[in-house]
Amino acid sequence: MGSALRSRWVISGALLVGAVLVLTRMGPWLLNDRASVEASPSLGPFVVVEDIVLRPGATACTEPAVVSPRVRTLEWASSSPVGQPLLATVRGQGFIARTTVAAESFGGGSPAVRANIPSGPERTVMARICLQNRGSRSISLIGNSDPLGDTPATSTVDDTPVPDLQLTLYGESRSFAAAIPDVVSRISELSAFPRWLVWALVVALVFAVPGLSVSALVSTQRSNERSSGGSAPDSSTPEA
Amino acid sequence: MPQRLPSPSRIPLSLRLLLIVAFIHGTAWALATAPLQGPDEDAHAAYVQHLAETGHGPNRDAGSFLLSTELGTVSKVLQLRPTLQRPGVVPPWSLTDKALDEARSLPSDNGDGPNPAAHYPPLYYGLGAVAYHVSPGRSVLGRLTSVRMVGVLLLVGTVAAAWLLATELFTQRWQHALVAAVVALQPKLGFMAGVINPDILVTFLSALILWLSVRAVRRKLTPKLALALGGATAAALLTHPRCLPLVGLTVPVLLFGALRGRDLSRRALALSVTSAGALTAGAFLIATSWSRAHTAPGTSAIDAPGVNGAFQLRQFISYLWQFYFPKLGSMEPKVGPPVGYRQIFIETGWGSFASLEVNFSAGVYDLIWLAMAALTLATIVVAARRWESLRAAWPTIGVFVLYSGGLMLMLHYVSYRAITSDSGAGVVLTGRYLLGLAPLLGVMLAFVISALPPRSRSVVAGGLAAALAALALSGVALTAERFYG
Numbered sequence: 001m002g003s004a005l006r007s008r009w010v011i012s013g014a015l016l017v018g019a020v021l022v023l024t025r026m027g028p029w030l031l032n033d034r035a036s037v038e039a040s041p042s043l044g045p046f047v048v049v050e051d052i053v054l055r056p057g058a059t060a061c062t063e064p065a066v067v068s069p070r071v072r073t074l075e076w077a078s079s080s081p082v083g084q085p086l087l088a089t090v091r092g093q094g095f096i097a098r099t100t101v102a103a104e105s106f107g108g109g110s111p112a113v114r115a116n117i118p119s120g121p122e123r124t125v126m127a128r129i130c131l132q133n134r135g136s137r138s139i140s141l142i143g144n145s146d147p148l149g150d151t152p153a154t155s156t157v158d159d160t161p162v163p164d165l166q167l168t169l170y171g172e173s174r175s176f177a178a179a180i181p182d183v184v185s186r187i188s189e190l191s192a193f194p195r196w197l198v199w200a201l202v203v204a205l206v207f208a209v210p211g212l213s214v215s216a217l218v219s220t221q222r223s224n225e226r227s228s229g230g231s232a233p234d235s236s237t238p239e240a
Numbered sequence: 241m242p243q244r245l246p247s248p249s250r251i252p253l254s255l256r257l258l259l260i261v262a263f264i265h266g267t268a269w270a271l272a273t274a275p276l277q278g279p280d281e282d283a284h285a286a287y288v289q290h291l292a293e294t295g296h297g298p299n300r301d302a303g304s305f306l307l308s309t310e311l312g313t314v315s316k317v318l319q320l321r322p323t324l325q326r327p328g329v330v331p332p333w334s335l336t337d338k339a340l341d342e343a344r345s346l347p348s349d350n351g352d353g354p355n356p357a358a359h360y361p362p363l364y365y366g367l368g369a370v371a372y373h374v375s376p377g378r379s380v381l382g383r384l385t386s387v388r389m390v391g392v393l394l395l396v397g398t399v400a401a402a403w404l405l406a407t408e409l410f411t412q413r414w415q416h417a418l419v420a421a422v423v424a425l426q427p428k429l430g431f432m433a434g435v436i437n438p439d440i441l442v443t444f445l446s447a448l449i450l451w452l453s454v455r456a457v458r459r460k461l462t463p464k465l466a467l468a469l470g471g472a473t474a475a476a477l478l479t480h481p482r483c484l485p486l487v488g489l490t491v492p493v494l495l496f497g498a499l500r501g502r503d504l505s506r507r508a509l510a511l512s513v514t515s516a517g518a519l520t521a522g523a524f525l526i527a528t529s530w531s532r533a534h535t536a537p538g539t540s541a542i543d544a545p546g547v548n549g550a551f552q553l554r555q556f557i558s559y560l561w562q563f564y565f566p567k568l569g570s571m572e573p574k575v576g577p578p579v580g581y582r583q584i585f586i587e588t589g590w591g592s593f594a595s596l597e598v599n600f601s602a603g604v605y606d607l608i609w610l611a612m613a614a615l616t617l618a619t620i621v622v623a624a625r626r627w628e629s630l631r632a633a634w635p636t637i638g639v640f641v642l643y644s645g646g647l648m649l650m651l652h653y654v655s656y657r658a659i660t661s662d663s664g665a666g667v668v669l670t671g672r673y674l675l676g677l678a679p680l681l682g683v684m685l686a687f688v689i690s691a692l693p694p695r696s697r698s699v700v701a702g703g704l705a706a707a708l709a710a711l712a713l714s715g716v717a718l719t720a721e722r723f724y725g
Contacts, residue, residue: 022710026710026714026717030717036725037328038330039332040319040329043322043326043329066334066335068334124334150321150322151319151322152319176717176725179725182724182725183721183725189333189334189336190275190331190336191270191381191385192379192381192382192385198271201267204264205264205265205268206713208260208261208264209261209265209425209709209713210706210709210713212258212260212261213257213258213261213705213706213708213709214702214706214709215254216253216254216255216257216417216421216705217254217417217418217421217698217705218698218702219253219257219417220254220414220698
């Protein structure tokens with residue numbers, strides 16, 4: 001009996017040490033804030049890069065784009081060596097946001113054209129997202145015409161259709177742990193599982209999977225000790 | 241006399257716990273992976289839907305659409321195709337209702353091809369079609385989730401088969417539990433259980449056949465056992481061409497059993513072995529005729545397009561060596577891309593989720609590589625120490641060699657032919673094809689740990705189970721973040 005108890009303590013201790021080690025490694029991944037993709041209305045190139053020229057005063061637009069209340073950053077890609085001042089606009093169902101992009105924030109080694117908006121809409125809206133060149137020189141935006149990257153959104157420059165502009169919307173930075181309620185609700189949407197069931201599964205996954213796995217091994221220790229009166233027989237080789 | 245399977249109330253506690261673990265693990269993967277994002281999942285899902293809606297399989301080389309208009313519309317609105325293999329691209333979750341509303345009245349029975357999976361035999365897709373029809377969720381996304389749950393149940397079955405295999409090999413309960421735990425927690429296996437793909441049925445049937453074969457050579461082959469083995473092999477042939485090497489296991493096992501079973505009624509045994517052979521042959525004929533009926537003339541279940549390169553024995557041996565080991569001085573450089581043991585056994589065998597784009601960090605793969613290398617070395621050392629008892633168990637070892645060797649030889653052969661083909665089909669070998677080896681991995685671990693002092697065995701086994709659980713959870717979390725975070 002004492003031996004069984006000792007084994008359980010040893011196993012519990014090993015589990016605890018394991019859990020601490022795992023959390024040490026996974027903790028930063030779970031808890032550190034990072035930008036999360038909220039929507040990818042129009043994708044970047046998979047194989048062939050399309051350069052879309054935006055002359056001074058011209059406006060490139062993409063629609064429809066799903067803009068949720070969490071959206072804070074719009075990101076295009078540019079292949080221009082020198083940036084130009086730009087005006088980004090998000091317009092959709094009772095929501096409008098405008099913001100400027102400084103010329104020096106992109107170009108050269110930095111292809112990402114980022115526009116931060118102060119706040120997203122109160123509820124998710126379908127929007128038209130535009131970028132106007134307010135500088136004196138043309139810039140090139142990166143787009144794609146790959147059928148595999150085709151999305152429902154279309155892009156135009158001054159209302160003339162062009163290949164899809166690469167456009168990604170990011171939400172406020174947050175950790176994966178903080179995102180779990182949204183993750184659960186999105187999984188529920190796409191899987192047709194009720195939300196409460198997805199929550200139950202998350203709890204089961206985090207606690208029951210490691211707990212039951214180790215318990216399964218511990219319970220065999222108990223049954224071995226019961227059957228052998230405290231000392232397990234040494235007979236483990238595949239037998240003829 | 242063969243033992244009967246225990247009634248549910250007599251299933252050992254540890255097995256019951258591990259079956260629950262497998263169910264939760266598989267279900268988590270089914271939900272963490274966005275629809276149609278598994279390997280070739282669009283083709284497999286389209287096959288299931290077409291079979292369910294029309295009673296016929298799609299065609300590999302002809303037809304109007306891969307996806308039915310209903311499924312295609314949902315895929316289009318939710319950007320499921322562009323999301324494939326592109327980290328940083330996510331489906332617009334909030335458009336789910338819109339997608340389902342648009343798709344509701346559209347045809348669901350016109351996904352007749354061309355479908356690259358159409359030449360596979362229909363068993364897995366038939367099971368999927370049943371789930372499609374009985375699904376509590378009536379939307380197409382609900383039905384796809386139900387089809388994924390078939391894989392989860394097959395994972396649970398695989399864990400049970402692994403446990404049964406362990407009970408044939410080992411006397412101690414912790415060893416049975418460890419073998420089953422390895423299968424229940426292997427992250428790639430859990431992932432494949434959670435997507436629509438026949439590989440999980442291949443894995444389940446492989447584990448079943450491995451258990452039955454070991455049982456047949458360690459005990460006496462009975463008529464029931466012979467029929468079970470024949471039935472399982474027939475089912476495997478009706479699942480996937482990749483199961484063909486299993487025939488190379490079951491035929492010798494049946495012959496071995498028939499020749500050895502002198503104290504049984506020879507007539508009954510001969511009859512059952514013949515029936516098992518007939519089942520297997522019948523399934524092979526059905527599978528090949530199904531394949532022919534659903535492909536363009538001139539191709540078969542085995543010869544996929546592009547897998548027809550020239551064969552040179554010397555080059556093949558060099559390719560095999562360099563797949564596992566560094567090139568020797570006298571060898572030509574390896575044919576094909578630089579893909580070898582690490583990429584197949586470690587990276588895509590333990591990770592590379594979704595359509596290969598979700599991965600553990602390089603450090604985690606390094607650790608797995610080290611652990612596998614240590615396990616291989618330890619197995620050799622322990623085997624050398626127990627050589628006498630292993631030699632006495634040669635029929636069992638023979639089963640393992642035929643099982644794993646047959647699979648690997650076929651995969652390497654097909655991959656080599658693809659690499660050397662003019663069409664540039666590339667490497668057609670990936671880690672998920674090796675999932676049938678998971679029970680053997682558990683057996684190796686249980687064998688090696690048994691060499692440790694008795695008191696430390698459960699602790700080491702428990703620690704391994706905890707490490708595997710951590711790996712499994714990390715994989716699910718990484719995938720959930722990729723699609724939904």
